[in-house]
Amino acid sequence: MQAFLRAPPFHGSYCLGWLTSRKTRVFGRSTLAFALYERGSATNYITRNKARKKLSLSLADFRRLCILKGIYPHEPKHKKKVNKGSTAPRTFYLLKDIRFLLHEPIVGKFREYKIFVRKLRKAYGKANWSGVERLRENKPAYKLxxxxxxxxxxxxxxxxxxxxxxxxxxxxxxxxxxxxxxxxxxxxxxxxxxxxxxxxxxxxxxxxxxxxxxxxxxxxxxxxxxxxxxxxxxxxxxxxxxxxxxxxxxxxxxxxxxxxxxxxxxxxxxxxxxxxKLDGQGEINLKSEFEEDYALDSESYTEKLSALSASLARMVPTVEEEETQLDHFPTEGEDLEKMEVRDKMEQEQNTQKKLFEGLKFFLNREVPRESLAFVIRCFGGQVSWDKSLCIGSTYDATDETITHHIVDRPSVDKQYINRYYIQPQWVYDSVNGKILLPVEEYFLGVTLPPHLSPFVEETEGDYVPPEKLKLMALQRGEKPQMEEDEEEEEEEEDEDDEEEDDQSEEEDEAEDEANLAEMEEKRSRGKKLSVKVTPGKVKAENRKRTAEEEKAEEKRLAIMMMKKREKYLYDKIMFGKKRNVREANKLAAKRKAHDDASKADKKKKKKKC
Known part of the structure; x- marks a missing residue:
């Protein structure tokens, strides 16, 4: 009680100074920092090393496990916060993904495999061959x-x-x-x-x-x-x-x-x-006499399958029946026009599937056999090649029913009249165009047209190459080749007409100069000139033009009434469209210059001839 009475009185300033002493302030900051990096989004991530130690796996096994399970690293939004204030480069994973991997049975198999390798190495070192054989028979395996x-x-x-x-x-x-x-x-x-x-x-x-x-x-x-x-x-x-x-x-x-x-x-x-399995063929006694030198007995069946020239066997043989045409009725909210478009697309797809039906192809030695055989068979065509090239040929080059002979060389020694000799690009271009293209541009030794990408879809304002326009015309059933010939003839006629017009213009200019000289002479002599006044005509109003002007005026007023944000977005859209138009015009100008140069070369060659 006396000790308590001797205690100094409580002073608020003294207590506050004790709380804010140097040691306590540093300790307080560390606790705040500790709390800052142990809550919120910082706790959702874990570094790769910590995740690897948590799973007790090596780096190679950890990477392998993440690939198999589809776990990928993530980039945190606040990387410095997740990295506890450090800016060192580290790989981060989501903590929930690593917890998901803790219960994966393959992790145990990885550990078993590590033990297996250790035992196998020890058995090899002791030359214990029976132990090595036993270990190999009991090698740990896993399924995915x-x-x-x-x-x-x-x-x-x-x-x-x-x-x-x-x-x-x-x-x-x-x-x-x-x-x-x-x-x-x-x-x-x-x-x-x-x-x-x-x-x-x-x-x-x-x-x-x-x-x-x-x-x-x-x-x-x-x-x-x-x-x-x-x-x-x-x-x-x-x-x-x-x-x-x-x-x-x-x-x-x-x-x-x-x-x-x-x-x-x-x-x-x-x-x-x-x-x-091949239709109508078993795995035994499949090789013929000329196929004995090209594959082993164990590999002949797989080689036949990989030749892609024969059809596959079915569980239940199918009976050929006539194709039934189903009646389509519009669903709720579907217009009649949409249904017609859908039917048209289905009809085009069915037509494309039968693109090469009834055609027989023969592949020369130098062409890519597997690719061409795959594409031709996908569209109903028959294909074969030389027996010495690969297993699986179905007919020889002397077969008179062959319609197309695909060659990738300037000329062929022996040619048949009843078949086309074409370059391989014709097959791919016909598939992409969904029609059988004219073979004249793909004959041997002919400069091939550009191979257009079918994955490019042009939108409004984009540059469309002339070859694409020609293909679209062929798809519509037009004959652009005849039109091109007519255009060339018209251009030649126009050039001749221009020359004649130039001559006639020169003559007219000479006559006009002579008339002006006569009028000046009469004027100088004081003679009256004959002046005629013709009545004017009322100009008819162009309704189409006035409607376009009204529409343009409405659009201009609508742009003026836009809000600031809407106007900004509209300007961005218009800037992108104008940029596309500029690029399209640039490409069109380059193509025009190229075409003009090629035409000039052709004319020079014609004049020399």
Whole structure:
């Protein structure tokens, strides 16, 4: 009690100074900073190293797991805040994604595989060959079926994401069998890609083809979904050193599983046997005498399938029936015009599917056999090649029923009268144009027309090349070639007329000068000149022009009444349109200069002749 009475009295200033001492202030700031970076959006992210330690995986296994599960890094909106005030470059993942990976069964398989490698290395070191064989037989393996079902709940979801799978599988097909990637992976990718091409042929789903520098782009419509993929050219190439093939192999591991599921389901929709089998042919005794030197007995059947020249077997043989025409009734809110447009599109699609029906093609040795065979078969044509080129030829070059012989060389020694000898571009341009184009521009030795991209759709104000206009005229049923000849004749006639007009104008000018001289002489002599006054005519009002002027005036007034924000957006839109028009005019001027130069060269050659 006495000690309590001896205590100093309470002073507010002293207490406040004690609370704001140096040590306590620093401690208070650190606690505030700690609280600042441990709440809000900063807690939604985790760095890659922390995520890897949380999963107890190496960097390679962590990267592999993220690729298979579809987990990708994220860029935080406030990176400095997430990085706890630091500006060091770090990779961030969402914390909920890493928690999702904690329960993945493949993580356990990765750890088992690491233990397996350790035991195998130890067995090799001790020369325990029986142990090595036993370990190899019990090698840990895993499946990706559950991951496919997680990432793609429905089949349509998987079909929408199959573009990358196809491009990667077709790329791995072109790889050489080196140590960069496993031979089994290359063979699996080849098998799946051949299955896909055979399905596209059976369903006739191909719509567009484009030959580019990177490769050949294909676009097909499968179950209402537009799928685009690229196939590299069949050229020998070296593996680049700046590409991480382990990452590509991980993606391919996932893509092959996905494509296998998709192929199986698609084959079921067409009632086709899966794995695919040739119609009316078994796997035994399939090789003929001339095919013995081109494939092993175990590979002959797969080579026959990859030739793409024969149809596939079905589970239940189909009976050919006449095509039934269904009656379409407009749904609620659908106009009669929309229904007519839809029917017209369906009719065009059905016509395109039968583009090459009744035509027989023969491919020369130098043309890309697989690409041309795939495209021709997709549109109902028959195709064959030389027996010594590849397995799967169905008829020889001497067959008199061949309608088109595709050659990519200046001339051919022996030619038949009853067939066209054309260059390969005719096939691709006909598919993109949806009609059989005239073959005159694709004969041997002829300079080919430009290969137009079917993926470019011109809008109002864009530049449309003359070849595209000509193609559109052919689709409408017109004959632009005759019109071009007539235009050239008219131009020549116009040039002749211009020369005659120039001569007549010179004569008229001379006569006018003489008349003026006579009038000046009469005037100087004081003679009266004959002057005539003719009555004027009332100018008729142009209603169309007045309506256009009124419309322009209304538009100008509407622009004046716009708000500031609306006026800004309108100016941006008009600026973009004017820029497109300028670019289109520039391209048109370049094309006109090129055409004028080519016409001048032709005239010079004609004059020399």
């Amino acid at each position: 079926d559950h991951i496919i079902k997680e990432r793609y709940p429905t089949f349509i979801d998987a079909l929408r994401d199959v573009d990358d799978s196809l491009s990667m599988c077709f790329l791995f097909c072109t790889f050489a069998r080196t140590g960069k990637c496993h031979v089994q992976t290359i063979q699996l990718c080849r098998r799946l890609s051949v299955e896909w091409m055979n399905y596209i042929i059976s369903s006739r789903s191909l719509k567009k083809v484009f030959l580019s520098i990177k490769g050949i782009y294909y676009q097909a419509e499968v179950l209402g979904q537009t799928i685009t993929w690229i196939i590299p050219y069949q050229f020998a190439h070296d593996h680049p050193t700046d590409v991480d093939y382990r990452v590509m192999a991980t993606f391919t591991e996932f893509y092959t599983t996905l494509l296998g599921f998709v192929n199986f389901r698609l084959y079921q929709t067409l009632n086709l046997v899966y794995p695919p």
